[in-house]
Amino acid sequence: MKYILVTGGVISGVGKGVISSSFGAILKCCGIEVTSIKIDPYINLDAGTFSPYEHGEVYVLDDGGEVDLDLGNYERFLNITLHRENNITTGKIYKHVIDKERHGDYLGKTVQVVPHITDAIQEWVEKVAQKPVSDSGKAPQVCIIELGGIIGDIESMAFVEAFRQFQFRVKRENFCVAHVSLVPQPKTTGEHKTKPTQTSVRELRGLGLSPDIIVCRSEKPIGQSVKEKISNFCHVAPEQIISIPDLKSVYQVPVFMENHGMAEYLSKRLQLGITPLPPIRKYMRPWIDLGDRMTNLKSEITIGIVGKYTRLEDSYTSITKALKHAGNKVGYHVNLMFIEASNLEAVMLRDDPVAYHNAWHNLCICDGVIVPGGFGKRGVEGKIMACQWCRINLKPFLGICLGFQTAVIEYARNVLNLEGAHSTEVCEDTPHPVVIDMPEHNPGQMGGTMRLGKRTTIFKASDNNSRIKLLYGNKEQIDERHRHRYEVNPDYIKRFEEKGLHFVGVDVDQKRMEILELENHPYYVAVQYHPEYLSRPLNPSPPFLGLVLAAKDRLRVYFSRGCKLSPREPQSDYDSDDVGLEELTANKLNITNDHDDNSSAYSSSSFPETG
Incomplete structure (x- = not known):
């Protein structure tokens, strides 16, 4: 099993859900079976009791799971059917660990965040990643995990630590990190500012996770000089930095990302064995047609x-x-x-x-x-x-x-x-x-x-x-x-x-x-x-x-x-x-x-x- 962890920086709401879905859409076009997990670091067991003003709509799955709206993005983009376990919350993890403690599973040991909570997170991810989510009944080959919030949130620290350990558990060739960060462009200067992204990546690296891909979100495309600046300070090659400006339709994002050679990079990085790809207009044809139609x-x-x-x-x-x-x-x-x-x-x-x-x-x-x-x-x-x-x-x-x-x-x-x-x-x-x-x-x-x-x-x-x-x-x-x-x-x-x-x-x-x-x-x-x-x-x-x-x-x-x-x-x-x-x-x-x-x-x- 291969894993892609998608983290966020600077501010929440920059489109991690759409970008995570786009990773999956690209891989599915290459014949790879994909599943998705959304991690929400709140203590609620699920999204069922949220006010829509607090967290947006409550999305409902086939099995009755009341989950985050990003799982709706996953199902729409990937045409898969997810389960309630595909949405992990802090509340679910702690309840799982406390129930085990009450049952005596820890044999009288002191239950702590490390290793018990972090182990529970890793075990949950591995278990859910194996579940079939498509009509084919095939086990997924790649699991895309979106970590809600931004790096630095105190609520998500246990999850970040869990994935720091997880990368060694599953080996480097099976684990990839994509960091989504805002690159603001103040109207007073008209210049893209990279300091927030530098700070965010520095904090992520300080917590033990190094990004393989940096996805820069901005209103307008960033130039090559900005990419080189981010590359210089964030220890990521310029070709692994993707600029995604605001587009007319979210359904254009998969094609926009693949134009940067994303499938080829993921194939090499995760050893997916994707055969040489034909021109993008062939294997991404459904997404190209959909994006063109919706914008015209x-x-x-x-x-x-x-x-x-x-x-x-x-x-x-x-x-x-x-x-x-x-x-x-x-x-x-x-x-x-x-x-x-x-x-x-x-x-x-x-x-x-x-x-x-x-x-x-x-x-x-x-x-x-x-x-x-x-x-x-x-x-x-x-x-x-x-x-x-x-x-x-x-x-x-x-x-x-x-x-x-x-x-x-x-x-x-x-x-x-x-x-x-x-x-x-x-x-x-x-x-x-x-x-x-x-x-x-x-x-x-x-x-x-x-x-x-x-x-x-x-x-x-x-x-x-x-x-x-x-x-x-x-x-x-x-x-x-x-x-x-x-x-x-x-x-x-x-x-x-x-x-x-x-x-x-x-x-x-x-x-x-x-x-x-x-x-x-x-x-x-x-x-x-x-x-x-x-x-x-x-x-x-x-x-x-x-x-x-x-x-x-x-x-x-x-x-x-x-x-x-x-x-x-x-x-x-x-x-x-x-x-x-x-x-x-x-x-x-x-x-x-x-x-x-x-x-x-x-x-x-x-x-x-x-x-």
């Missing part, structure tokens, strides 16, 4: 994300990536409009009228709307109002998790006329609890107690004309990842469906509602699961693909072609023959262009003025 999209759409954590875009990383994947597939650049849900609420008209009117204006100009997941009371009423606006105004809509639940609440209030209908998460004494707790997934503590991981959703046999089912390839069942502890109250299902809100997907026991779809609407779909977690750059998630197509009124034509895109996509107009097919498909799916204003599904209720 001419048509645009705007999708609004009505969320609770919009101050930090990392809170919705997987959703934004899934939208980009879908837009790239059909030839549209997706502009994101983040809308704070609480600003849509009527109380804001009094407290902050500017924020209120701006939020509603932004919602109105979007081509499509997503109401994503979240927890707690704040902003729920704003999400409900966004669902109502999309339903009444025939705006393409996708609800996810809490967005699924708020769509149900809105429909209960304004179509079923159930006054006070709500979720017991927000209002425990609601007269109409249309969304209720799942007590078996909430045994009294917060972490890891929800309905988590990959679960099967079955499409109802009676809903053969379902748009979402067609988007999934007309399958009878699908597997998607979940993260929730509330569900639609089954006592109300019949009343919803009698009024036109159809639950077209259910769980294997047919007790829990998984997918809802509104008839007589261009695209009003909501799902209890999180489809964004399984979206891939070359294989976008079907619900997101449907939203993007519907946002440009292309969904019916897509269905008419047997769910195939036109080779001429995107284009401003379709041929007259296509229009005929569109009308034919519209009839098949019971879509009409003339909506009955008196229909209960579109009955209007009190609705805020949006200017």
Whole structure:
């Protein structure tokens, strides 16, 4: 087994996750099986109880592991399936060692950071590195390990010491260190400053790890003279210093790195035995095409994300990536409009009228709307109002998790006329609890107690004309990842469906509602699961693909072609023959262009003025 340790310097958030993923992408293009490990030096057992403002989104794996968002990068870039053990935290390591001590495994010895904690880290890495992560079932040949934070953080000292020992445990030819450092360029001088990188590398070397590769992150490319200066002070050859400036797309990074001969260097350094490579445009073709396509999209759409954590875009990383994947597939650049849900609420008209009117204006100009997941009371009423606006105004809509639940609440209030209908998460004494707790997934503590991981959703046999089912390839069942502890109250299902809100997907026991779809609407779909977690750059998630197509009124034509895109996509107009097919498909799916204003599904209720 070969190991690549990726460390960071100067500041966090410089892109270690993308760079680690790019190492893997390059090696996979060369036929090398790759796995990844993310080390987070916090004491939490996992990321499940984090606020999105604290650490970005919580990414969920197939086995229900709630992990750092960088594991999402690994899965998307490498097209692999990781496990909860691929995310190591200080809390996990200490709990593992303390449990062993309580069990008597240390035979009465004093348990210390060295050797017991450091040994536990090394054993964990070796064990996880052997696990297959791809459909081939083959054991990985290279394990890429990203150490969170930066060198010098007191929290990560035990991990740095563990890898200092680990390099001798596995031998030099099997262990490589890549150090990612920021090279700032102050506007006052316009000169790239190397001192922060020099200091960071000096500290890393002082801790017993010498970088083989230095990846310099900067806004603009650094020159050869800067590389030579870093080389002179950091004991690394100039050709082993890579400059990665800000690029238009993260999917350009693997090709950018490989243009520096990364595969050849890693093959020599780690003795991978990669045969002489053909021109880069052959073996890196998928990444070259993907990067070129994503940076040369001419048509645009705007999708609004009505969320609770919009101050930090990392809170919705997987959703934004899934939208980009879908837009790239059909030839549209997706502009994101983040809308704070609480600003849509009527109380804001009094407290902050500017924020209120701006939020509603932004919602109105979007081509499509997503109401994503979240927890707690704040902003729920704003999400409900966004669902109502999309339903009444025939705006393409996708609800996810809490967005699924708020769509149900809105429909209960304004179509079923159930006054006070709500979720017991927000209002425990609601007269109409249309969304209720799942007590078996909430045994009294917060972490890891929800309905988590990959679960099967079955499409109802009676809903053969379902748009979402067609988007999934007309399958009878699908597997998607979940993260929730509330569900639609089954006592109300019949009343919803009698009024036109159809639950077209259910769980294997047919007790829990998984997918809802509104008839007589261009695209009003909501799902209890999180489809964004399984979206891939070359294989976008079907619900997101449907939203993007519907946002440009292309969904019916897509269905008419047997769910195939036109080779001429995107284009401003379709041929007259296509229009005929569109009308034919519209009839098949019971879509009409003339909506009955008196229909209960579109009955209007009190609705805020949006200017």
